[in-house]
Amino acid sequence: MSCVVKRNKMAHTGEKPFKCQYCEKSFSVKKSCIHHERIHTGEKPFKCQYCEKSFSVKKSCIHHERIHTGEKPFKCQYCEKRFIVRPSCIQHERTHTGEKPFKCQYCEKKFTVKWSCIQHEMNHTGEKPFKCQYCGKSFTRQSKYKQHERIHTGEKPFKCQYCDKSFSGKPNCMQHEMIHTVEKPFKCQYCEKSYSVKSKCKQHERTHSGEKPFKCQYCEKCFKIKQGCIAHEKTHTGEKPFKCQYCEKSFSGKRNCMQHEMIHTGEKPFQCQYCEKSFNVKRGCIRHERTHTGEKPFKCQYCEKSFSIKQSCIQHEMNHTGKKPFKCQYCGKSFGRKQNFIKHERTHTGEKPFKCQYCENSFCSKQSCIQHEMNHTGEKPFKCKYCEKSFCVKSKCEQHERTHTGEKPFKCQYCESSFCSKQSCILHEKNHTEEKSFKCKYCEKSHSIKSQCKQHEMIHTEVSLQTIRKEFQGENIPHGTMVSLQSIKSEFQDEVMPHGTNEQRKSDVDTVVKMELNDSNAPELRPNIYPVAMFRNVFADTDVVSDYT
Structure with a gap:
């Protein structure tokens, strides 16, 4: 019986006679078993003739070498595009034909790639066959599940072949190795730019061609990126198929759901390759790494x-x-x-x-x-590079450093004046435009600066306070009389400050009464008006207070 006949027979019977000597897995084809065992042994017998990379499978090595040679033997029959591997060519041709041979068995959706269809169907079934043994989190992909478990075990099996760094995920390791090799094999066909990731190169090329191959099925909008199209379509359907497994929140995008769940688990899988900092979002990690590289x-x-x-x-x-x-x-x-x-x-x-x-x-x-919480903790993470001063706000630190450098990057758009802070520039420009965006809540007056507006409003509150002073002085309240601060505040709020919401008025009254309790400019008034002020500075927590005797 020929090998082909034997293989076909085993495909029908489900027979898997070749068992891995390191684990419980079995295979119907001997070659597949040998390839699998190399995962355990780490053996990579096939070495690229152009660089230092090695591979466990010969076909992978051949495909990789085509990146160096530029060979693309598989040409699209509808356009001039060529591909390194046949499956990529077939997949691309379906963008021309519109063919989507893989149909979801639960809804009407169709897919060009089988694996995309399988993953989509799991959204219907809720199936997540790979469960973490340490925290119970489940995954649809085995690779994601394994990478997640390594967060618990601390295992980092993927070692950089150029330095001592190790990684929990293979993609992270490969991305890191490109720093050493500066390998960017995917070159834009329109300009000189090169990319380490093929999908990024394709995405970039569309900025030249203007191609937007992904069209919304509900409206006329088209997109350069498939993910952008999928996210947009959910604004039509209102679909939020991804539910957080820890709370009631749902999301339209899987990535958004995963990022949200990390708030519950505290998981931060993306580690900076230059320092020990970790992030729960890849984008955050990339941004942070640019602070090291200066890119x-x-x-x-x-x-x-x-x-x-x-x-x-x-x-x-x-x-x-x-x-x-x-x-x-x-x-x-x-x-x-x-x-x-x-x-x-x-x-x-x-x-x-x-x-x-x-x-x-x-x-x-x-x-x-x-920034407010830093007042509690005393934390000031931003240190001036020219002196010992530290700041809790980055912008304040940058502004301070300009006092050392003399830099004034904010230029007035109406004259030649320059400023070291943006706020100073904005305030200056209002002198040209006469813009007055801060309106007094008690009268019609407007101001260009918020602090000036606040200062002006105190004229209203001070006049009102004088009225209350006179009223209380006229009544000749005997020394030692009990005074209800609630009644004072109530009268002040209703009679003198009728404008604004209840909350705004209450806040304004509290501010003014507090100011008066602390007022050392007129101590002779306080015993008759607010006897409590002689010995303590509180009013908000008590309804009735008595004189200090």
């Missing part, structure tokens, strides 16, 4: 400035174009940054979602909360 790959198309983060570059370019795409629904103000827009809208809604973990204070922005 700034995103260049402004209007000036010479470069940035380490794409979003920073986009936001900077808006300074040139004047574009402000985010408009407040309450007052019409527009913003270039989404985060500033969200933060601004919270001034209207009063929402403060970020709560300090050390006290009862809440904040409308995460950054404000983090």
